[in-house]
């Protein structure tokens with residue numbers, strides 16, 4: 001005979017259950033899941049599909065992610081029920097629940113919840129009354145939430161200012177930006193007039209020390225910029241999709257993982273305005289949202305993520321590896337996963353370097369939207385990244401001109417993007433066209449292009465985004481690491497077997513045992529988000545196999 005997890009006598013005294021007819025009460029007791037949570041354990045996270053819950057024992061904190069941080073906004077006690085708001089509104093869960101103490105929770109699905117409402121007018125009235133008061137509470141709280149945590153004052157053309165804004169944007173930290181040159185009247189009176197560079201205020205109080213840097217801003221916002229320890233099972237270099245996947249899988253499978261990222265997480269994908277082909281997001285997802293979710297996931301599993309730090313050297317030491325960060329900090333690790341991706345290829349055109357950051361940019365971050373409103377934008381490149389950027393900026397700019405060296409987009413861009421571009425009247429494609437030079441006084445003002453069979457043509461330009469492919473930047477890695485002629489790192493079957501070992505390199509392992517490589521920087525990889533994620537995840541399985549063959553954690557040893 002089926003034994004119910006809850007006995008009716010355990011729950012009938014709760015006001016919601018007391019309204020139910022005896023037969024329904026028995027059915028609910030018989031069909032509900034009985035969840036036991038330890039103190040600190042999550043019941044559900046913001047953004048997940050909702051369930052209906054009744055707290056039978058203990059207490060739960062209600063946490064809402066506000067301006068980038070989880071904050072306790074309410075507490076549930078024994079007898080409280082919850083989950084009715086997202087279930088009845090058809091949304092995802094909009095707050096997280098964590099056990100304040102050891103707790104016992106009854107969990108019901110959508111059908112069981114509907115049965116409760118349908119089976120008694122009193123139950124239905126109680127649920128509606130609770131829901132109304134919660135919606136009112138949510139409304140009041142939303143009005144109290146500060147819209148941004150950070151104020152950045154600085155010029156559109158200041159590189160430090162742009163780097164800081166880019167960091168905030170990719171990490172989805174709401175910020176307000178006052179462009180000193182365009183809107184001097186909005187510069188807060190408290191800012192010293194003699195300041196040349198940018199100024200940053202965090203949480204309306206803390207003024208980031210002068211001159212502000214991405215690292216100082218990250219630290220002021222509570223991001224880790226220094227590793228906690230000296231020794232790890234695996235250090236992941238690079239926080240793009242491949243590195244983040246390795247961090248999520250590594251920590252979830254019990255490894256002590258450190259991920260080091262020189263800027264902010266997301267890598268190239270973080271700059272994509274809409275990734276439409278990643279599994280599980282039928283409406284597409286922006287690169288920064290995907291990256292931010294992955295970051296939270298990696299941290300939730302216990303990976304340590306250090307931002308704004310550059311890995312400058314990796315070297316084999318006795319039984320493992322030593323990883324050196326900028327500033328000379330050294331970390332020992334049993335294995336390393338390289339996930340450093342690629343950097344934008346430089347455009348050969350007269351004056352291009354002079355206007356770098358002053359109208360000319362490599363890549364195209366969503367953050368630039370504000371700077372191109374009503375302007376003339378040029379994009380060089382015919383790949384998917386150029387197509388996405390054209391679509392995105394066409395919503396802001398007066399005109400977007402895509403300059404393509406070849407005959408058009410057919411061979412280089414996905415068909416779905418070509419179709420989307422056709423629907424935007426302010427996007428023009430110019431085939432067989434290259435950039436000859438750029439000009440201007442302090443910032444970009446003109447562009448000179450050459451189209452096959454025509455005379456060079458100079459015209460006004462406010463912004464030029466260069467997206468002409470990318471190079472692997474692997475010159476800093478050990479000389480004995482095998483790379484192809486373009487610098488991409490060889491792994492697994494690209495390599496000859498090891499004559500002096502009982503095994504050959506694992507897939508995704510380089511010719512140096514314990515040094516793995518995943519994602520775009522790997523020779524012959526498929527340069528996509530999903531393949532990077534797949535490789536990052538797979539690499540962990542091979543790291544486990546490798547670790548089984550080597551001795552216990554390494555001591556910290558000097559870099560050779």
Ligand SMILES: Cc1cc2nc3c(=O)[nH]c(=O)nc-3n(C[C@H](O)[C@H](O)[C@H](O)COP(=O)(O)OP(=O)(O)OC[C@H]3O[C@@H](n4cnc5c(N)ncnc54)[C@H](O)[C@@H]3O)c2cc1C
Nearest residue numbers: 238240241242262267268269311341385519520527528529
């Ligand atoms: C604009 C754009 C749009 C795109 N759209 C799509 C799309 O729609 N669908 C799709 O599948 N793919 C898309 N791609 C391709 C996809 O983003 C890449 O294939 C993917 O990001 C590769 O991931 P990765 O982790 O290997 O490398 P990357 O994303 O390049 O990440 C590497 C990371 O390593 C860091 N790093 C490098 N060196 C160091 C170091 N020494 N120390 C510390 N950190 C370091 C970098 O800062 C970077 O964050 C797009 C790419 C771009 C640029």
